[in-house]
Amino acid sequence: xxxxxxxxxxxxxQMGNDKSIKCEQNLGHDTMYWYKQDSKKFxxxxxxxxxxxxxxxxxxxxxxxxxxxDKAHLNLHINSxxxxxxxVYFCASSQDRRAGGSTDTQYFGPGTRLTVL
Amino acid sequence: QQQVKQSPQSLIVQKGGISIIxxxxxxxxxxxxxxxxxxxxxxxxxLIAIRPDVSEKKEGRFTISFNKSAKQFSLHIMxxxxxxxxxYFCAAKRGGSNYKLTFGKGTxxxxxx
Numbered sequence: 001x002x003x004x005x006x007x008x009x010x011x012x013x014q015m016g017n018d019k020s021i022k023c024e025q026n027l028g029h030d031t032m033y034w035y036k037q038d039s040k041k042f043x044x045x046x047x048x049x050x051x052x053x054x055x056x057x058x059x060x061x062x063x064x065x066x067x068x069x070d071k072a073h074l075n076l077h078i079n080s081x082x083x084x085x086x087x088v089y090f091c092a093s094s095q096d097r098r099a100g101g102s103t104d105t106q107y108f109g110p111g112t113r114l115t116v117l
Numbered sequence: 118q119q120q121v122k123q124s125p126q127s128l129i130v131q132k133g134g135i136s137i138i139x140x141x142x143x144x145x146x147x148x149x150x151x152x153x154x155x156x157x158x159x160x161x162x163x164l165i166a167i168r169p170d171v172s173e174k175k176e177g178r179f180t181i182s183f184n185k186s187a188k189q190f191s192l193h194i195m196x197x198x199x200x201x202x203x204x205y206f207c208a209a210k211r212g213g214s215n216y217k218l219t220f221g222k223g224t225x226x227x228x229x230x
Contacts, residue, residue, distance in 0.1 A: 004160075041204055043161070043220040056217050090160050104149045104210055106218055108160030 003027050004109035006091050012115045013081055021076045021112045023091030031055075032074035033106065034066060035090040043090070049074055078114075086116045120144055121209050123221025130228050136194040138224045140207035143188065147209040151218075152181065152192045155204045164205070165192070197228045 004025045013019055025032060033056075034046040047066045048056035054066070063079045074091060091109040122141045130136045142150075151166035167174045167181045167190065174181045180193040194201055207221040 041155075041223045041225075043206060043223075045217045048217065050215075055215050058217075092160075104212065104218070105151070105163050105166070108153075108162065110160050111158075 004091055004093055004107050006089075006109040006112050008112060009110065010113050010115075012117065014117055015081055015083060017081050018077070018079045019081060019114070020078070021089055021091075021114075023074045023076070023109060025072055025091075025093040025107070025109075027093055027095075027107060029093040029095045029107075030071055031094045032068065032071075033092040033094075034074065034076050035092060035108075037088040037090060037111070039087070047074075047076075081114075081116045083116050086114055088113050120219045121207060121221045123207050123224060125224060126222070127225040128227070130197045130226065132197065132199060132228055132230050134197050134228075136197045136201070136226055136228070137191055138205055138207070138226070139189065139191045140209075140221050141187075141189045142209045144209070144211075144219075145188070146211050147219075148212050149210045150181070150183065150190050151208050151210075152179075153206040153208060153220075155206065155223075157203075161206060194226075197226075199228045199230050202226055202228050 007022045031050045033048045037043050046060045049068045052068045065077045068074045088111045090111050092106040094106045120143050152164045153161035154164045155161040165176050165179050169185050178195045183190045204223045204225050206223045208218050210218045
């Protein structure tokens with residue numbers, strides 16, 4: 001069973017297009033994240049949702065809009081794609097320690113490689 | 118401002134040797150220090166983690182050494198194997214879902230046979 005899954009795995013698109021990446025976790029966690037990993041492998045958080053509520057919003061262009069329809073899903077929609085958006089995007093989830101989780105362990109999905117031409 | 122500094126950027130070790138990766142942090146409010154391992158084409162996966170109430174944690178061939186006063190922690194991989202070749206990230210976080218996991222820039226480890 002896949003704990004954190006993302007679709008699609010690869011996404012190739014033209015500049016200016018709008019695209020979405022989907023993420024689902026079956027771990028029962030209440031917190032989900034989106035990370036961006038650039039070409040130098042640097043991992044940077046973009047957003048975090050706890051129980052469908054946005055709790056972390058790093059300095060990300062407003063062309064990026066996360067949407068959490070329920071606790072198990074966190075999708076990322078990107079408008080007007082730019083060349084600099086090319087990266088690998090990772091979804092992750094964790095159980096908040098205050099909510100009874102034993103650790104802050106974040107479980108990552110397999111990633112979506114976005115290439116903007 | 119880079120809150121977690123990781124070194125070296127890359128490391129080459131012979132099979133059977135010891136791999137050592139170092140990290141330093143600035144925020145004294147951090148209370149959770151994980152190491153993640155990432156293979157090419159895969160997502161990062163938790164390898165081992167420590168909290169500041171202990172100075173060392175060992176799991177198999179992997180050990181974290183933690184120095185609270187120096188605000189440093191390191192990953193030691195004993196008897197390094199070619200299968201350990203991957204990118205390793207240290208990270209740090211305050212407790213609670215309102216706080217983000219801050220990653221170091223990663224170390225590419227290559228273990229030669």
